Every structure is written in C-alpha cells, then in structure tokens.
Amino acid sequence: MKLTFTFLFILGLIFQGCGKAQTEPEPESQNTLTGKIEIRDGWVREGKSGMMSAAYFTIYNGTTKSDTLWSISSEDISDDIQIHESYKTEDGLMGMRPVGAVPTPSGQSVELKPGGIHIMIIQPYRDLSDGDSIEFEFNFSSGDTLIMLPVQKNQ
Amino acid sequence: MKQLFYFLSLSLLIISCQSGPKVIDDLGDKSFQLINQDSVSVTFPDDYQGRFVVLGFIYTNCPDVCPLITQNMIKIQKELNNPDDIQFIGITFDPERDTPSVLSKYKETFKLGKNFDFLTGDPAVISEVMDSVRVRSQVSLTTTTDSGKEIYFMNHSDKIMVLDKKSRVIIEYGGSMPGIPNLIVEDFKTLR
Numbered sequence: 482m483k484l485t486f487t488f489l490f491i492l493g494l495i496f497q498g499c500g501k502a503q504t505e506p507e508p509e510s511q512n513t514l515t516g517k518i519e520i521r522d523g524w525v526r527e528g529k530s531g532m533m534s535a536a537y538f539t540i541y542n543g544t545t546k547s548d549t550l551w552s553i554s555s556e557d558i559s560d561d562i563q564i565h566e567s568y569k570t571e572d573g574l575m576g577m578r579p580v581g582a583v584p585t586p587s588g589q590s591v592e593l594k595p596g597g598i599h600i601m602i603i604q605p606y607r608d609l610s611d612g613d614s615i616e617f618e619f620n621f622s623s624g625d626t627l628i629m630l631p632v633q634k635n636q
Numbered sequence: 637m638k639q640l641f642y643f644l645s646l647s648l649l650i651i652s653c654q655s656g657p658k659v660i661d662d663l664g665d666k667s668f669q670l671i672n673q674d675s676v677s678v679t680f681p682d683d684y685q686g687r688f689v690v691l692g693f694i695y696t697n698c699p700d701v702c703p704l705i706t707q708n709m710i711k712i713q714k715e716l717n718n719p720d721d722i723q724f725i726g727i728t729f730d731p732e733r734d735t736p737s738v739l740s741k742y743k744e745t746f747k748l749g750k751n752f753d754f755l756t757g758d759p760a761v762i763s764e765v766m767d768s769v770r771v772r773s774q775v776s777l778t779t780t781t782d783s784g785k786e787i788y789f790m791n792h793s794d795k796i797m798v799l800d801k802k803s804r805v806i807i808e809y810g811g812s813m814p815g816i817p818n819l820i821v822e823d824f825k826t827l828r
C-alpha cells in the first residue's frame with residue numbers, strides 16, 4: 482500500500498517535470514511549420530567605414546528538416562563577415578570568438594542578439610547609416626538565400 | 637519570529653543608510669595624462685573633480701558587448717536628463733587602435749553630445765589607469781581574415797563605475813547587463 486503511494490507520488494513528479502519541460506523552451510507562440518526558413522526581426526548596427534559592426538536576427542526553421550547556418554556574406558559592405566558569440570571566460574572576463582555554424586532545428590527559433598551570437602561585420606567598406614538596407618547572402622545546408630536587413634541607429 | 641526578522645531588516649537598512657557609500661578605490665591622488673576624442677589633452681581624474689563621473693571601459697573593435705556598456709551609460713544620462721554635474725567617460729583599453737579620431741567616429745555613431753568623453757592615451761599610461769580601477773584586458777585571439785586583414789579581439793572586464801566629486805570610486809556594477817541603468821539612476825537619488 483505504502484509502496485503504491487510512493488510509486489504514484491514519484492510518477493506524479495515525473496509528469497509534472499515533463500509538463501514543465503514541454504512548455505519552457507518554446508516562447509514562440511506558434512509551432513506551426515510554415516515550410517520555409519524565415520529570418521525575422523533582423524537589423525544591422527549603425528557603424529562607420531573601416532570600423533566594426535554587427536547584425537542580429539531570429540532564424541525560424543519552419544521546415545520539417547533540421548538545418549544549419551554555415552556563413553553569411555555581403556559583397557555590398559564587407560569581404561569579412563563572421564559568425565561570433567560573446568561569452569564569459571573562466572576568470573570572469575567578456576570575450577568573443579568565432580562560431581563554426583548555427584544549428585537550426587526543425588520547428589524552432591534561434592535568436593541572435595546583443596551579448597550572444599552575432600554576425601560580425603569586419604571593417605565595412607562604407608558607413609552603415611540608419612535607414613540603409615543591406616543585402617546579405619545566408620548560406621544554409623539547404624541552400625543560399627538573399628535577405629535584406631535594415632540598419633538601425635544606436636540609441 | 638516574524639517581528640524579529642522585520643526588526644533586524646529595519647536596523648540593517650538604517651545602518652546601511654547612515655554609513656553612506658563605501659569607497660572602493662580612491663583615485664583622488666592619482667593623475668593620468670590622457671587624450672579625448674577631439675585630441676584635447678585631459679588629466680584624469682583631476683579635470684573632472686567637482687563632478688560625479690560615470691565611468692565605463694570599452695574598445696571600439698567590439699561591436700557586440702561594448703555597445704551594450706555604452707548604451708547603458710547613455711540610458712543613465714538620458715534618465716537623469718543630461719545633468720551637468722555628472723560627466724560620462726568611456727576609456728579604451730585598446731589604445732593602439734583606438735586613437736582619438738577612431739574614438740571620435742565611435743562617439744558619432746552613438747550620437748553623443750555634451751558631458752560624454754572617450755579617452756585614450758599612451759599604452760603604458762592606459763595600463764596604469766586600468767590597474768588603478770582593477771580593469772583587466774588581454775588580446776584573446778589574433779586572426780587573419782579571408783581577405784588577409786590581421787585583426788585581434790580582446791577579453792576584458794565588463795564594468796561601469798561611479799566616482800564621487802572627490803574622484804573616489806563608490807559604485808561598481810557589471811557594465812553590459814540590462815538592469816544596470818536603473819540601479820545607477822536609483823543610486824544617484826541618494827548620492828546627490
């Protein structure tokens with residue numbers, strides 16, 4: 482009898498745990514597969530020619546297959562664009578390092594945002610000014626796509 | 637039991653209010669020859685004495701975390717309505733690349749106005765400044781890009797500090813976190 486109760490109690494705990502795990506990682510309201518990869522809420526940091534800038538966006542993989550973003554390029558503004566991440570070192574310093582690729586699992590969103598993964602635009606040929614629109618080529622495993630991202634001012 | 641808890645918290649609160657902010661580092665007797673984004677010589681912190689200083693540390697080749705630090709400082713300045721008794725200063729820990737003209741462009745991209753300076757200087761002097769406020773930085777990675785440019789990135793402390801009118805560091809927070817401006821704006825309510 483006692484054992485049954487303990488068993489039920491543990492079972493309850495497990496269910497509770499699972500329920501939580503299902504709701505937590507998906508703040509994105511719709512899980513519907515749109516059948517395509519979407520780049521949402523993208524923007525480029527305003528910057529000066531020869532200095533550094535960064536781009537950010539959310540990748541939503543609405544296809545049934547997992548995909549990977551391998552690289553990004555933009556002939557228009559720089560011949561050196563890298564995928565980076567900011568991170569905290571073991572001794573508490575902030576640093577950034579190149580990331581080989583960004584996995585984008587089916588049905589999920591991956592957010593690139595300040596302080597995390599970012600697209601590093603190294604020494605752009607020209608000023609990136611508020612209101613400009615810049616064309617990027619995104620190189621996914623599934624193929625390449627051209628996407629325009631707006632430049633936004635640092636306020 | 638509950639009452640005892642309230643009593644203790646209240647006494648703690650009173651004690652902490654009375655003692656005033658504690659001095660973390662005293663820069664009052666220090667003097668560094670630096671140069672600002674307009675190539676004007678600056679003696680730090682002497683030239684800013686008599687005013688509060690909100691101090692951050694950046695390098696301009698960092699387009700991700702350092703803008704968060706700069707933007708946090710901007711938020712503090714805006715929230716406090718661009719006060720004249722508070723000077724905002726960003727000091728670079730990468731003086732080799734961050735010359736006055738580079739800092740001037742950096743300042744321009746953030747559309748900063750009055751009472752906001754970026755400082756650089758001789759690398760030896762900059763390193764003394766950083767030591768005096770326990771800010772660390774080191775070259776983390778040197779790479780040659782696809783097109784053959786040699787660039788390096790740095791690991792660095794992430795801090796914003798407040799100096800009182802006598803150039804004493806009395807507040808120190810993480811620099812890039814989103815909650816920092818509110819904390820410092822709150823602190824200024826009791827400081828001024």
Ligand SMILES: [Cu+2]
Pocket residue numbers: 565566577578599601699700
């Ligand atoms: Cu980066």
